[in-house]
Amino acid sequence: MSLTAQILFLLLFAVSSLLSLVFLVRQIGFSLVAMSRPQASPFSRAPITEWPSVTVLVPAHNEERVIAGCLEHLLALDYPADKLTILVVNDRSSDGTAAIVDDFAARSGGRIRPLHRPASAQPGKPAAVADALRLVSSELLVFFDADYLPQPPLLKKLVAPFVDPQVGATMGRVVPYNTQTNLLTRLLDLERRGGYTIDQAARGMWNLLPQFGGTVGGIRMSALAAVGGWSAETLAEDTDLTYRLFIGGWGVEYVDDAMCYEESPENWEVRFRQVRRWACGHNQCLFKYFGAVVSTPRQTPLRRLDAALVLLFFLFPPLSLLSLAAALAYPTLYSYPPFNFAVVSALSFVIGFGNFAPYFQIAAAAMRDRQVAALAMLPLIFLSSAISMVAATQGLFFALRGLWFNAHLSWDKTARFRSRHVGA
Amino acid sequence: MSALSVFLPTALLVGLVALHAFYYWLHRHSASQHQVELPAAPDRALEARPAKGAFLALDPTTEGAPRRLEGEYAVVRKGRTPFAASAPAGAARPAVTAAPRFAWASIKLANRDLTNPLVCGDDLRLLGDCAFDGAVKVAGDLTINGRAVFREPVTVNGYVHVTGEAVFEQGLLTKSDAVVSGNLVIGSRSAAAWVVARKLRIEGGLALHGSVSTAHGVELEAA
Numbered sequence: 001m002s003l004t005a006q007i008l009f010l011l012l013f014a015v016s017s018l019l020s021l022v023f024l025v026r027q028i029g030f031s032l033v034a035m036s037r038p039q040a041s042p043f044s045r046a047p048i049t050e051w052p053s054v055t056v057l058v059p060a061h062n063e064e065r066v067i068a069g070c071l072e073h074l075l076a077l078d079y080p081a082d083k084l085t086i087l088v089v090n091d092r093s094s095d096g097t098a099a100i101v102d103d104f105a106a107r108s109g110g111r112i113r114p115l116h117r118p119a120s121a122q123p124g125k126p127a128a129v130a131d132a133l134r135l136v137s138s139e140l141l142v143f144f145d146a147d148y149l150p151q152p153p154l155l156k157k158l159v160a161p162f163v164d165p166q167v168g169a170t171m172g173r174v175v176p177y178n179t180q181t182n183l184l185t186r187l188l189d190l191e192r193r194g195g196y197t198i199d200q201a202a203r204g205m206w207n208l209l210p211q212f213g214g215t216v217g218g219i220r221m222s223a224l225a226a227v228g229g230w231s232a233e234t235l236a237e238d239t240d241l242t243y244r245l246f247i248g249g250w251g252v253e254y255v256d257d258a259m260c261y262e263e264s265p266e267n268w269e270v271r272f273r274q275v276r277r278w279a280c281g282h283n284q285c286l287f288k289y290f291g292a293v294v295s296t297p298r299q300t301p302l303r304r305l306d307a308a309l310v311l312l313f314f315l316f317p318p319l320s321l322l323s324l325a326a327a328l329a330y331p332t333l334y335s336y337p338p339f340n341f342a343v344v345s346a347l348s349f350v351i352g353f354g355n356f357a358p359y360f361q362i363a364a365a366a367m368r369d370r371q372v373a374a375l376a377m378l379p380l381i382f383l384s385s386a387i388s389m390v391a392a393t394q395g396l397f398f399a400l401r402g403l404w405f406n407a408h409l410s411w412d413k414t415a416r417f418r419s420r421h422v423g424a
Numbered sequence: 425m426s427a428l429s430v431f432l433p434t435a436l437l438v439g440l441v442a443l444h445a446f447y448y449w450l451h452r453h454s455a456s457q458h459q460v461e462l463p464a465a466p467d468r469a470l471e472a473r474p475a476k477g478a479f480l481a482l483d484p485t486t487e488g489a490p491r492r493l494e495g496e497y498a499v500v501r502k503g504r505t506p507f508a509a510s511a512p513a514g515a516a517r518p519a520v521t522a523a524p525r526f527a528w529a530s531i532k533l534a535n536r537d538l539t540n541p542l543v544c545g546d547d548l549r550l551l552g553d554c555a556f557d558g559a560v561k562v563a564g565d566l567t568i569n570g571r572a573v574f575r576e577p578v579t580v581n582g583y584v585h586v587t588g589e590a591v592f593e594q595g596l597l598t599k600s601d602a603v604v605s606g607n608l609v610i611g612s613r614s615a616a617a618w619v620v621a622r623k624l625r626i627e628g629g630l631a632l633h634g635s636v637s638t639a640h641g642v643e644l645e646a647a
Contacts (some may be wrong), residue, residue, distance in 0.1 A: 165543055
C-alpha cells in the first residue's frame with residue numbers, strides 16, 4: 001500500500017472525525033440553549049391589531065384523502081377575512097381532488113380560489129407554485145401542504161414576525177399526528193421533535209439561519225421579488241429560497257409555538273424516497289450557493305459559518321458511510337498499523353452521529369415538550385438514521401448526476417395514508 | 425479462521441438485533457407519543473390581571489412564563505423633566521412593503537429622518553433628533569442618546585438602552601432586555617402600542633399607552 005493511499009485514508013478519517021466533533025458540539029450546545037428558553041416566540045406576544053394581506057397557498061396533487069380536512073381547517077383560521085385568500089392549486093390530479101376543491105370553493109363565499117393545472121403542465125410542486133404565484137397580489141404568502149391541519153391561531157403566529165423588516169420568511173413547527181401507527185411513525189416523531197424544537201429553535205435563538213421548510217411558513221413577497229422570485233430549478237425549492245434570502249441579507253424567523261399537524265410517512269419505502277428527494281435537492285443547493293453563502297458580506301461570520309454547515313448537512317451521511325467502510329478496510333490492509341486511525345474515525349462517528357448528538361437532542365426536545373414518556377422508542381432511532389443515511393447517499397448521487405450529465409431530476413411526491421376525509 | 429471467530433461476531437449481531445426487537449415488543453403498545461403538548465398561550469394567564477392603571481407591579485426577575493402588563497400609566501422619575509405624549513399613531517402593521525435600507529455594520533445617526541424601513545446589521549446608536557417612518561430592525565444593540573421617534577414597529581435582537589427619549593408609536597420588540605434611564609413613550613392616548621422584551625428595567629420615566637409583555641418581568645427603580 002502506497003504512502004498516497006495511507007494519506008488518503010488519514011485525510012478521510014480526519015475530515016469525518018472533525019465534522020462529527022463539530023456536529024456533536026453544535027447539537028449539544030443547541031439542546032442546552034433551547035432548553036433554557038421558553039417555547040413561545042416573542043413575536044407571538046406582540047398584540048398586533050392590523051394585519052397585512054395574506055394568500056394561503058395549498059398545492060395539491062392527488063390529495064383526495066386529505067384535502068378536505070385541510071380546507072376545513074383553513075376556513076376556520078383566525079385572520080381578518082378581507083385580508084385572507086386561500087389559493088388551492090389542483091396540480092394535474094387524476095383522482096377526486098378537483099371535485100373536492102371546487103365543492104369547497106363554491107361553498108366558501110369566495111374565500112377559496114381554485115387553480116386547476118392541466119395534465120400537460122410541468123410536474124412538481126415547485127412548478128405548481130410558480131404558476132400560482134402569478135395570481136398572488138398580497139403582501140405575504142403562506143404555504144400549507146394538503147395534508148396539514150392548521151389550528152385557528154396558527155396564521156397570525158406565522159405572520160407576526162413580519163413586523164421585523166429583515167424577516168423574509170417564517171417557519172412554523174410541523175408535528176406528526178399519526179405517531180402511534182407503527183415503529184417508523186414513532187421514530188419520525190422523535191426526529192421531528194429534535195429537528196424543530198431544538199435545532200430550528202436554537203438557530204433562531206442565536207440569530208443564525210433557521211430553514212424555511214416550504215410548508216407551515218410564510219414569505220414576504222417583496223423579499224421574494226428582491227432575490228429573483230420563485231425557483232423551480234431544484235428539488236428543494238424551500239432550501240433554495242432560504243439560501244437566496246440569506247445571501248441577499250434577509251432572515252428566516254422560526255416560530256416554535258406555531259404548530260401544525262401533518263401526516264408522516266407510514267412505510268419505509270415512502271420515507272426512503274422522501275429523504276432521497278430532500279438530499280438531492282439540498283445538495284443541488286450546496287453546489288449552487290456554497291461559495292456565495294460563505295462570502296456574502298450581508299451576514300455575520302457566525303451566521304455564515306452555521307449556514308454553510310447546514311448546507312453541508314446532506315453531505316455528512318455519504319461521508320460517514322465512506323468513512324465507516326474505510327475504517328473496516330484499513331485494519332485489513334494494515335495488519336499491524338503503528339496507530340489505528342480507523343478506531344478514532346469509527347469512534348468519532350459513533351459519538352457524533354450514532355449516539356450522543358441526536359440522542360441528546362431528541363431527549364432534550366421531549367423534555368422541552370414536557371413529554372418525556374415519548375422517548376420510549378429512542379433506543380431504536382438508529383434504524384431510521386441508517387435508512388436515511390443510505391437514502392441521502394443515493395440522493396447525493398442523483399444530484400451529482402444532474403450536475404455532471406444535466407440529467408432530469410423528477411419530483412417524487414410523498415404518498416398519503418389518511419382515509420377519513422375521503423369524499424368529505 | 426477459527427469457528428469461534430465466525431460464530432462470536434454473528435452471535436453478537438443476532439443478540440443485538442434480538443435485544444432491540446425484544447425492546448420494541450415490550451413497548452409497542454405504549455401510547456406515549458399521541459401528540460405534542462401544545463403550550464399554553466404565553467399571555468393568557470396574565471390577561472386576567474387588572475388592566476388600566478394597574479401597571480408596574482414590581483416584578484422580581486424570576487424565570488417562568490412570559491408576563492404581560494396592560495395599562496395606561498405614566499411614571500416619571502423625580503428630578504427629570506416630564507415629557508409630552510407622542511403624536512397620535514395609526515394601528516400596527518406587521519408587514520413592511522417598502523424596500524428596506526440595509527446597513528451591514530454598526531452605525532451612528534444624528535439628527536436624521538428616514539422614510540424607508542431600516543435594517544441595521546449590527547449596533548445602532550441615535551443622537552440628536554431622529555425620526556423613522558418605516559419599520560426598524562437592529563441586529564445588535566439599540567442605544568438612544570438623543571430623541572428618537574419610531575412610527576412603525578422596531579425589532580431589536582440585542583439590548584435597548586434609552587438615555588435620552590424614545591417614542592415608539594407602534595411597538596418595540598427586543599429579544600434581550602430594555603434598560604430605560606431616560607424617557608420611554610409607548611403609544612399615545614389615541615393609539616395603543618406594545619413592548620415585548622425579555623426584561624424591562626425602568627430607571628427613568630415611562631408613558632405607557634398599551635401593553636408590556638416580558639419573559640423575566642419588569643424592574644422599576646424607586647424614585
